[in-house]
Amino acid sequence: MPPSDALFIVFNRASGHGNRDELAPAAEAACEAAGRPCRLFPVEHPAELATIAADAVRQAREAGGIVVAAGGDGTINGVAQAVLGSGCRFGVLPRGTFNYFARTHGIPADLDGALRVLLTEQAVPVQVGLLNGRVFLVNASLGLYPQLLEDREAWKSQFGRSRLVALGAGIATLLRGHRSLRLTVELPGESREVRTPTLFVGNNALQMEQVGLPEARAIDAGRLAGVVLKPVGRWDLLRLLARGAFGQLGDADQVQNFAFHRLTVKARTFGARRLKVATDGEVLWMPLPLRFEVAPHPLLLIRPPGLAQERREAQAAAASEAAA
Template identity: 80%
Template sequence: MTCPLYVVFNRASGRGNRDELGPAVEAACAAAGRACRLFPVEQPGQLAAVARDAVREAQPARGIVVAAGGDGTINCVAQAVLGSGCRFGVLPRGTFNYFARTHGIPAELDGALRVLLTEDAVDVRVGRLNERIFLVNASLGLYPELLEEREAWKQQFGRSRLVALAAGIKTLLRGHRSLRLAIELGGQRREVRTPTLFVGNNALQMEQVGVPQAPAIDAGRLAGVMLQPVGRGTMLALLARGAFGQLGAADQVLHFDFDRLTVQARSFGARHIKVATDGEVFWMPLPLRFDVAPHALPLIRPPGLALERAQAQAQAAAEPDA
């Protein structure tokens, strides 16, 4: 294949030496006889506009639009690519890189470039919250608060999984309130109280925390997770269960899979609610509608089940029920 690459990379986020990415991409493309065009993003507020520019240039050339960054950057570029007719590539540069990992794309730059330059596109279903897509997860309640605390800690202490864990523990120790929600699922409406509603579209993440909806995600559905109202001690215990891949077995955790879920807040006069999609936190008008996007994302990735997912499945099969 000789189609050119249009690479959007966010200098304001991610890990590693950000100045290495451009020269590495150009060198790999030159060695493969492929043209490339770089779209650096200097400020976070420019990312969406730059991604749209990359898609507009890629469309007549039948090029591949590539997102280089963490899951938030990848989400923003994917939003511009979805339904455009362009194929999508990823160079993971974040802390967790769940989207890349679940599709077998290496975290190392050389390995990710090799996939990008040699593999074909596979259609990947993505989640949607109202008109905004999510590749990994979307949530409301406690989880967006955890993300905000984590980002503040990363700004102060750097990007690492240990920093993310410490930030999460601090948020849980500070306490939290439950949301009063009216949810409509499968044609039935019910009222619930929960500190957080988490909707997953990433099978690897579900497997690693021990929620058994990964096969449903593979089949094109979404996974929902809600917690019962609990105290700080129990919440910390649930965090530990998730870290050891046993969250789904906890009595305080409700998990289910679905095609469509509608959420309305029961607080008087509530018109907006804080939500998060793929690590980015913002306010969204109610009601919230979760579903699978009608268009698939043509992702450049290796064929078959990713090695990390195969290992997670083998480990889960070898362990006794919690």
């Protein structure tokens, strides 16, 4: 069937701030005004997301329509997992706290602006990362970073969802201490043994730019960005956190960063069969070895053309810092 303008919107009622029920009527009103058919797929519980997203993709394929994810980075990840390889176009209505995927592609955080992009712009191919076949759009990691995410969610359940709460949770985690991982990291034609508190793989150029890591350009060129921390104490970790907040992490001696298309990670701990990992904020256990790679097929994302304004500002700030 030839492509249509129908929208199939999967939305997480638990995502975002303010009125959780505003998305459905706003989306229906915007689509009606634009003469665009739409169907809504509400997700009440996280366990339902994969099944509901698969149903939305099936219906969109039959109609030649567009699958839309409305929620935070975790919800967007779950819908993207279902969309990848389907041939469907993909849209985003960001409703989370950080919204890195939407921001790096210039999709506004406000609902009206995001709907306007969805209803007026064209699909552009964008890169997807895979960890053992699981999609990540922003980042994937193991070691300390998944623990930071688990602690952040515990703080959010107690104190609410905000960037300040996330920062406080991160500081508390670092002060509590950590254990280093002993890993074998394999790149094509190269193998190295590392001891590190965390291994982080980025697929979001804006996030890399904001903390001051040069691999943002590598992501633009179709690769993933690897970051490994040398073993350090808790106070050094806090200093690294501060450097990242000021966009200076790339200058730190304790940080090793590199770009790649494919990376395999094995544990050097005897008997280890799996490791705790995080993909776009979702924490889970995954069997070893871990294989990070660029997906062979992109997502066809509805987004404004060109470099996002926030990325232009980040690059200008980095250039100004380098010239100073």
